[in-house]
Amino acid sequence: MSASGLMIAAPRSSSGKTTITIALLAALKARGLRMKSAKTGPDYIDPAFHTAATGQTTFNLDSWAMPPPLLDNLMCETAENADLFLVEAAMGLFDRIEAPPGRSGAPADVAARFGLPVILVLDVSGQAQSAAAVAKGFSLYNPSVTICGVIANRVGSERHLRMVRNSIEAIGIPFLGAIPRMADIAIPERHLGLVQIFEHPSAAAFLERLRELAEQHLDLEKIVSSATLPQQHSKAEGIAMSPPGQRIALARDAAFSFTYAHLLEGWRSAGAEIVFFSPLADEPPPNQCDACWLPGGYPELHAQAIAGAETFKSGLREFAETRPVHGECGGYMVLGQVLINSDNNSYEMAGLLSHETTFAKKKLHLGYRRAKLIDQSWMGGKTSVIRGHEFHYASILSEGCDAPLVEVVDGEGRPLGKAGHMRGHVSGTFFHAIAVDN
Structure with missing residues (x-):
């Protein structure tokens, strides 16, 4: 493995994980880093947005559906030939089904298995200092998962930003930036999730807009320095399923x-x-x-x-x-x-x-x-x-x-x-x- 990695996660769906992940991928690639990515859980649409931002294949990492050797192989491939990779979590970081430890489908399974530090994205619309309580709870919930920083999303004003940032920093968790509340960065949705990247009315302009937001509002240097090399697991032979034909x-x-x-x-x-x-x-x-x-x-x-x-x-x-x-x-x-x-x-x-x-x-x-x-x-x-x-x-x-x-x-x-x-x-x-x- 050559690349260091991070997980981008949140307490729940619709917190802004996908938008912020794409923004980071686009901004860090523009700075000359070889970027790759992955998405936890069963999802087709978000990985296509990742690929549009990086130009690289994006794999899914699913701790319930994939046997551990396959998971290890896909992590190895994600980390190869890159400087940095980001893993976007599905749903909430600890959301899972009742299953044996490490095979529950939770993004936390992947973070723990590979020792990936987690950046927690908090939708702070409708709250201020309470965001720190959420971050604190997430940092203590599972000792196998490390919260390495917080990005606040949908911040309403400078005063709002100051209250959120000060409360997060007061509990000793790094504050890595804040994205303002704005309608023009929302990705259109339909009944199975986001509209697909090739259907986006202005995909190139959208990616550029997100890149600019990341440059303006996120501490990219601190984010990059938070990444670590994933824990080594042996790469095994074998594939997910045999091909249906030649x-x-x-x-x-x-x-x-x-x-x-x-x-x-x-x-x-x-x-x-x-x-x-x-x-x-x-x-x-x-x-x-x-x-x-x-x-x-x-x-x-x-x-x-x-x-x-x-x-x-x-x-x-x-x-x-x-x-x-x-x-x-x-x-x-x-x-x-x-x-x-x-x-x-x-x-x-x-x-x-x-x-x-x-x-x-x-x-x-x-x-x-x-x-x-x-x-x-x-x-x-x-x-x-x-x-x-x-x-x-x-x-x-x-x-x-x-x-x-x-x-x-x-x-x-x-x-x-x-x-x-x-x-x-x-x-x-x-x-x-x-x-x-x-």
Whole structure:
């Protein structure tokens, strides 16, 4: 490992972690540092913002879904060929599920495992000196996690800043800067999180704006000096999941964009080639490929275009006659018969599986999943287990007549029944795979 690292965390979601992480990445890169980053937990969208700021691949680090050797390998790769790396925490620093120590999904698991100092981002809107009490509590909560400083976010005035800063410094925690309350740095959101970086109306200007804010309001020298080399763990052989084929056709466009970098890099390291194609451009899976993967994304926002993409749909059907096709979440919806959007309009999908999905009555499905294969598939042998997550608002309107793909429990072991479907070479599920359980 060559780079020192820090974690950027907060007491809760929507505190400004992503904005401040991006601002730091952009500002420190502009100063000539080779920057890399990672994101804890299951998340597709924030890592893409990181990559836009650094120009480097951003991995997820998930202590529940990833076996420890994989976690160690990804940390090693994050720290290689860089001067500094930042790990953005998901949700609150200590938020977790009931699980064995170190495998709970909490960002604190990652901070403790690798000895990463934590910068705590505090949204101080509506409070002043009380921010110090929060910081003090976080600094004492877990002796394995070190709070190395505080960044205050959404500060309302110079007087407000003075009260917050003085109270933090009085308890002996370094104060590393404060971002003023302003509307023009908010990242637009939709139902699955932030709007994706390639959809941002002015991504380059946005990154430059954040860089300027970091230069003006954060103590960059003190932040850099707070970083430490991560604790060494041996790098093991192996990848998260075996590739579905030697040459993989991977859908990638505005409707199909949720892929994990660690899966793709693992497939490549196993000798597989990934060939991108765009269903929204009415492209079929390339015929020279021997497997097709439809990832998640936002097919509901593009349902009419997908329904009209006859070359894509007919090419996918022909491909599936002889080769495996798998869909995750959004891709699973597109493999079904019908997708009903939030306006209750019905659109014909590929029809390779017989289920129907709907957004007309939104219901949140969220959480870790442990899925056991019911039968042999490209994902593994019968009874093989895969860890991952669900995050969607769609529901099954009609199950259809296909065989179920997996038996699922949640992150704490509660049974959720059978899920997904398979028919011939085709399989799909709302479940997003992260790693084989071992």
